[in-house]
Amino acid sequence: MNAAPPDRVAFVTGGSRGIGRQVVRRLAADGYGLVVGYAGNEQAARAAVEEAVAAGGQAVAAQADVADEEAVARAFDLAEERFGGIDVLVNAAGRMILTPVAELDLAVLDELYRTNVRGTFVVARRAARRIRPGGAVITFSSSVIGLAPPEYGPYAATKGAVEALTLILARELRGRNITVNAVAPGPTATELFLVGKDDRTVARLASAPPLERLGTPEDIAEVVAFLAGPAGHWVNGQVLRVNGGIV
Numbered sequence: 218m219n220a221a222p223p224d225r226v227a228f229v230t231g232g233s234r235g236i237g238r239q240v241v242r243r244l245a246a247d248g249y250g251l252v253v254g255y256a257g258n259e260q261a262a263r264a265a266v267e268e269a270v271a272a273g274g275q276a277v278a279a280q281a282d283v284a285d286e287e288a289v290a291r292a293f294d295l296a297e298e299r300f301g302g303i304d305v306l307v308n309a310a311g312r313m314i315l316t317p318v319a320e321l322d323l324a325v326l327d328e329l330y331r332t333n334v335r336g337t338f339v340v341a342r343r344a345a346r347r348i349r350p351g352g353a354v355i356t357f358s359s360s361v362i363g364l365a366p367p368e369y370g371p372y373a374a375t376k377g378a379v380e381a382l383t384l385i386l387a388r389e390l391r392g393r394n395i396t397v398n399a400v401a402p403g404p405t406a407t408e409l410f411l412v413g414k415d416d417r418t419v420a421r422l423a424s425a426p427p428l429e430r431l432g433t434p435e436d437i438a439e440v441v442a443f444l445a446g447p448a449g450h451w452v453n454g455q456v457l458r459v460n461g462g463i464v
Contacts, residue, residue, distance in 0.1 A: 223249055223274070223300060225446075227303070227306070228251075228293065228303055228340075229241050229252070231309035232265055233255035233262040233265050233278075234265075237254075240309060240442075243435075245268070247446065250296075250300035252279050253265045254310065255280055255281075256282055259280065275299075284335045293344075297347075304351065306348060306355065307441055308354075310332065311333050313372045314372060315368040315369060321370075333375035345389070353444055354397040355441055358380050360402060360403040383456065396452065398455050398457065399455070401459065403458070404431050405434065405437060406431040419431070427462040436459065440459050
């Protein structure tokens with residue numbers, strides 16, 4: 218017997234790893250139907266689907282480069298075909314490079330903008346057309362915008378674009394009963410964040426917040442779940458700095 222369609226459905230880009238994967242688990246625990254978006258690691262995406270099902274949700278994987286309009290449209294189609302509609306978009310997919318501006322390879326900058334800026338526009342545009350009333354769009358920025366550390370110039374610039382889009386889209390969706398917010402994590406203990414950092418660097422970053430630890434994917438996923446659900450629906454057009462109090 219087929220399971221009944223879930224009450225709410227979310228498409229999570231970058232859902233096969235890191236923060237996105239934890240968001241999938243968290244929303245699954247709330248009974249969501251999940252479309253787990255992934256760029257290329259099918260094995261990780263299948264594992265994320267299995268974890269979502271084990272957590273109590275329904276899930277399917279969808280390969281989609283977020284900057285590819287047709288691939289993103291197919292993922293939205295899959296959500297509608299499999300679950301009957303879509304209520305929440307979580308755009309956790311992203312790329313990061315660290316380099317001084319003077320040494321920036323402009324070809325690398327183009328790749329960064331393709332994923333972080335064009336990709337956010339592609340998925341947000343599709344979400345604005347297809348998310349059901351009462352839904353939510355959740356983009357991902359970064360606390361580095363306020364911290365402004367050296368070598369983060371290209372990455373922070375892309376996230377500044379994401380924040381601008383987020384706030385404007387919230388206003389453009391007036392009358393639709395759809396919220397649009399950005400989550401801006403600080404240093405978070407994911408595999409991608411920790412790679413290449415020695416223990417001293419990790420300890421320094423962990424000591425920066427008043428709470429004196431790194432964030433965890435679970436910390437971020439809890440905020441996403443709040444914004445995605447009815448308890449967070451009065452929050453709209455905001456950037457939430459989820460960083461333990463770093464200033």
